[in-house]
Amino acid sequence: MAYEDPDGSHPGVFWSSKATDEKIPGRLVLSGPRPRVVLSSPITPALVVKSRTQGADGSTITELGPPESQPDLTLHGEVIHGYARKVTLFECRTVRRRSQGLLGSDFEEQTLEAEWSILGSHEDENFTMETCSFRFPGVDEWTARGSYSLEFHKDRSSGKISYERPEDLTAPLAENQGTVTVKTDLRPPNWNLNGSGFSYYTRMILEKLPHVTISQLINQYIGPVIQLVTLCTSKDASPTSIEVRDSSDARWCLVHHAVVKEAHEKRRPLHPLLTLEDVGIAGVTEWISSYSQVSPIPALVSNIASSDHGRTVENKVLELAASLEGLHRRLYPQVRRMSKSQADKVRRMARDSVPEEFARIVNDALFHLYDPTYHERLVQLLDDVEEIAPGIVGDRGQWLHQVKNARNGFAHQLPNAGKGDIESLHALSQSLRWVLTFRLLRLTGMNEEIISQRIREYQPYTDFLTYAKRANPDAWPASAG
Template identity: 20%
Template sequence: MMEYHKAPNGMIIGQPRASEPAGFTVIGSLAMTPRLVSLWGTDIVRTTRVDFAAPGELASGNQEMRVRWCLTGDALRDPGMLFDTAYLDITNLHDWTANSYFTRTISNSHNGMPQTWTLDFPERESIALRDGGELSLSAHARTSAPSIGGFDAQTNTKAKIVLQPGAPLETIMTEFATPLESLMTILSGKRSPIRGVQLRKGEETAVDAYGIGVDASAPQSSGELLLRKGDVEQSLLVNWLGEADLLSPVPQILASVWAGSIPTAETESLTLATTTEALHELLYPKEERFTAEEIQESKTAIEAAEMPPKIKQSLTGALNNYRYGKPYKQRVEVLAEPVAKAVPSCIGDLSKWRNAVVDARHRLAHGATGAIGEPEEFFRLVALTRSLRWMLTFRLLLHCGVSAEELGAAAARSDRYRKDRRKWEHFWTKIYATETE
């Protein structure tokens, strides 16, 4: 859209409007499927004039818009509208169920076709979410028309979230879709994007949502799952969603590491070392290093001591600042201890492993990385970092209800874990020399 003004020399000058509306909604219809389209969070990034208009009139032209969300299937004006049902299609979620939904029967038929394939959807089980609503696994199938060569059938599983009284799209993505994406990525060791989002409101509104974080071209499965639905007694999906807010941003960071988004080994090592500290703080908030009585006694002793006032002030301030929070070494040990019991081969000698992690973090945080440039030291860092990655993975799963026995069995079955285990056992013999798992 153009606006015009008269210059001091009398010339009429036209230019794009200085302030286009931001974040507005566009609704319209197309002469094809999908017919109805809603564009939410729209910004105009470029305006191109194709002809000239007199002052006070609008010139025709083209506008290039950036859209946060495109919803197909209905014309919806309000980006904050509440949806009561969401279907989330996420890479590896179907594999998580370990169910193809097909059964095969071999019989002697009259038409020479000895096999009968039956599509059998299990009864849907809904589990209550902690903050209200329900989660269930919704089975889907798509078949082609029969032909001489047979027919093609594809099955899939989506997470169905039923919300009362409802939630807006952004909340559904933040509180449900993104946490499940992180979980599938962590379990598979590969990027597991959100493949599709379908939203419903009652019986009258049903739309597909496309936008940031939705990759319709992503594969249905990727990587190798550490755990599947049948491997755990408790509902890991529900527990994970219930803890997502408490644990954030640790699952997202760990998922980005497993997805290969961290560019270098040094960056990954320092990132995970910092994430370890963050996870401890999230699980054990305001854990006191000293009691209130110990703090007060120390302050009294400092006040009575003969020392310069500046030093007294500094020591008193240090007591106040370091009252809460254990030293980094203790944080690492507290987090790793349950993992050492569940999967001993991940940690080896706990005290030695802890010291190695603390030393690596100290060197990287303070730029003392000279020795890491040597090939042997570099591979040692890579191996130690991989064990730290697995420790954080196991610790999150334990926190979300996976038992030590279930986790140990999963690690024993996993080719991914076995491959990484060989690395750290080779480069850190002093830590894992006594490990006999």
């Protein structure tokens, strides 16, 4: 059983990885977004000698002051804790000091905050990971991996519930960057006043990683999966637990990091657009491999899709409209209106045709002459999306006109920007979100007939189309799709 102080902290002793013999009593606090250690005496000095000068009377005058800089520390500790005694805290910085007496000679308490920590092992500051396991809200539903069967005796006098654990799903990442596995285990049966039942426990496991840091683990592997699931479910899928193997690969260590959110037992049931069965484990690995190409656009879109109290509609329109341009640049970097040499030639002709005092202005104005226009970028993305979601933008010409006006108006703070009907603008923002979502989901490489069918069946999307025809009939006339 875990022992905790009344404030939720765990008592123990702590020391720097550079001075293993200097152990200091303290408390480990895991109740905030980042782990903290409150030490009963300082592990680093608050003041250092800045200078010493000789006074006229022969006395020595010492000037004290804070250190110029204090490097981040790696702290080890042993605590009274139910999960593990050993703890390592990485990148620790002093956030508070509390002392009695002018120079803290009687008592000084030092609080350090770590960027992250692991419970279960002592590791050095260069610790890297090859294996990781994580969960997120709704992972059991999204993966839908449980399989039950009910058998009755012929006379109905008895019955038997059977559970068959599904096989693990595994797929490799591109360029030998690791593997992704979905593993489901059966939990012990539970009994209550309403009867008994089973539940299952699914984990996403990353293995054979190329010795990654915690930042690389989150940004290149866990983050992409979380954004994919959020796009599929329209609900925040931030991880609720992360575990990594220690350096000997002998023990799972629980990670405490700001990206890990507290799990809530009572949640609304998921009604996802796409499940793991639709996307496929190969689709997950394809998405991870493609993520860096389109980041941070998926995070922006999923944040808007999953937020109950997000940005103003004007902000959403501007961010989503700008994201469309960015997405096209990333997906089609080679698309040009003309070659660079042709653009240079046209720009040179334009420079030479105006007075010398205007030549530089003309040259700068035509600097991106070979790039597609915003309109052309939107059209190409719509061609991609309307293959799987016909009618998503209603009247294409009117929709393009409204998006361009809104984007330019908000980006350049034009006088008439935002003076239209707020409901029509909201419909526009919703359509931008769906266009981006559907185009991004194609990066999984999943069967487009499946995604097209799921889109037609997805109630939030059909509700959007109904709303758009009422709120913005210019772009979605009653006769549209």
